[in-house]
Amino acid sequence: xxxxxxxxxxxxxxxxxxxxxxxxxxxxxxxxxxxxxxxxxxxxxxxxxxxxxxxxxxxxxxxxxxxxxxxxxxxxxxxxxxxxxxxxxxxxxxxxxxxxxxxxxxxxxxxxxxxxxxxxxxxxxxxxxxxxxxxxxxxxxxxxxxxxxxxxxxxxxxxxxxxxxxxxxxxxxxxxxxxxxxxxxxxxxxxxxxxxxxxxxxxxxxxxxxxxxxxxxxxxxxxxxxxxxxxxxxxxxxxxxxxxxxxxxxxxxxxxxxxxxxxxxxxxxxxxx
Amino acid sequence: xxxxxxxxxxxxxxxxxxxxxxxxxxxxxxxxxxxxxxxxxxxxxxxxxxxxxxxxxxxxxxxxxxxxxxxxxxxxxxxxxxxxxxxxxxxxxxxxxxxxxxxxxxxxxxxxxxxxxxxxxxxxxxxxxxxxxxxxxxxxxxxxxxxxxxxxxxxxxx
Numbered sequence: 001x002x003x004x005x006x007x008x009x010x011x012x013x014x015x016x017x018x019x020x021x022x023x024x025x026x027x028x029x030x031x032x033x034x035x036x037x038x039x040x041x042x043x044x045x046x047x048x049x050x051x052x053x054x055x056x057x058x059x060x061x062x063x064x065x066x067x068x069x070x071x072x073x074x075x076x077x078x079x080x081x082x083x084x085x086x087x088x089x090x091x092x093x094x095x096x097x098x099x100x101x102x103x104x105x106x107x108x109x110x111x112x113x114x115x116x117x118x119x120x121x122x123x124x125x126x127x128x129x130x131x132x133x134x135x136x137x138x139x140x141x142x143x144x145x146x147x148x149x150x151x152x153x154x155x156x157x158x159x160x161x162x163x164x165x166x167x168x169x170x171x172x173x174x175x176x177x178x179x180x181x182x183x184x185x186x187x188x189x190x191x192x193x194x195x196x197x198x199x200x201x202x203x204x205x206x207x208x209x210x211x212x213x214x215x216x217x218x219x220x221x222x223x224x225x226x227x228x229x230x231x232x233x234x235x236x237x238x239x240x241x242x243x244x245x246x247x248x249x250x251x252x253x254x255x256x257x258x259x260x261x262x263x264x265x266x267x268x269x270x271x272x273x
Numbered sequence: 274x275x276x277x278x279x280x281x282x283x284x285x286x287x288x289x290x291x292x293x294x295x296x297x298x299x300x301x302x303x304x305x306x307x308x309x310x311x312x313x314x315x316x317x318x319x320x321x322x323x324x325x326x327x328x329x330x331x332x333x334x335x336x337x338x339x340x341x342x343x344x345x346x347x348x349x350x351x352x353x354x355x356x357x358x359x360x361x362x363x364x365x366x367x368x369x370x371x372x373x374x375x376x377x378x379x380x381x382x383x384x385x386x387x388x389x390x391x392x393x394x395x396x397x398x399x400x401x402x403x404x405x406x407x408x409x410x411x412x413x414x415x416x417x418x419x420x421x422x423x424x425x426x427x428x429x430x431x
């Protein structure tokens with residue numbers, strides 16, 4: 001494990017911002033991560049895009065929400081969805097015992113950039129390779145197309161935790177919890193694995209931020225890197241809600257882009273032992 | 274003669290296996306808090322070792338069939354509560370400030386960690402632990418008072 005606890009100074013904030021250009025962080029954020037209910041119960045979930053962990057800024061539409069039941073299968077309905085100005089909410093129906101998965105997908109969307117003119121002015125447009133061909137002027141240089149996929153994720157557990165919803169899909173870039181999210185406790189080593197098409201992603205940078213940095217005397221962020229097996233290990237002294245952010249870029253496996261970027265935002269809580 | 278010896282041996286064996294059911298007494302105090310918003314605390318006492326985790330006592334809001342606030346007894350919930358209902362024999366209603374002396378039959382367990390977790394709504398939380406070994410030469414163990422629990426004395430036997 002290579003981890004450094006750093007102060008969230010302006011410099012770090014800028015580095016993170018540079019890593020995540022063109023997008024806000026997206027949160028799918030349950031009000032309860034662990035519950036005890038014999039009967040069906042509703043769990044409020046918020047969906048928002050923001051630059052500050054757990055502070056809503058832009059409401060996200062419902063079409064990106066996917067809910068996975070304790071069997072790991074996607075549920076058909078998510079119920080009423082209220083989209084306000086800065087936060088969207090819906091009630092997660094928790095009718096069974098076990099672990100539910102919450103995900104929000106945005107994209108993939110395509111951006112093409114190129115340089116043009118005597119001053120090599122950088123121009124950008126929303127287009128994949130085919131679309132860009134028709135729009136880019138003659139003489140354009142360094143034409144690069146990138147696809148962006150954003151995945152926000154979180155888990156809710158009713159009573160005893162289950163594993164089905166955590167299973168790797170072995171498709172694209174993904175973050176797979178190894179320590180069960182219902183077992184994130186201060187002082188213990190917590191582990192996730194990063195995969196691309198089922199294979200470990202080594203040497204990948206990640207950042208973890210605690211919520212409410214505006215209320216902390218000494219806000220800190222964890223900067224981490226995956227090892228050769230895609231494994232990332234971390235631990236916390238402070239309980240609370242956290243956001244893990246990872247921004248993965250690689251040569252595209254899709255003919256419509258040169259590079260593909262997947263951004264994952266994983267919301268979780270850590271309780272005191 | 275041989276038969277008599279054998280019967281005596283079996284009787285002694287039976288008697289010793291009966292004695293094997295270890296008893297534990299836990300004396301503790303729930304302190305008085307001078308606060309306008311006092312709620313009687315949730316209390317859980319349990320033991321953990323490699324072989325077993327066993328609830329010995331659970332005081333909570335018994336009126337609810339499914340008490341949603343049990344998750345707030347955080348370690349107990351994670352180790353025991355979430356895996357199934359706690360039998361009535363081990364549960365009771367919440368209690369106010371005072372001294373309590375609780376006896377537990379812990380079966381053949383002789384080496385374990387005893388946990389006491391006390392959580393008070395709008396108040397604090399204390400999680401105490403003590404290694405207990407029936408094979409050591411101590412008769413009792415003492416845990417110093419913490420915010421939500423006064424001095425605790427764990428005594429082997431009744």
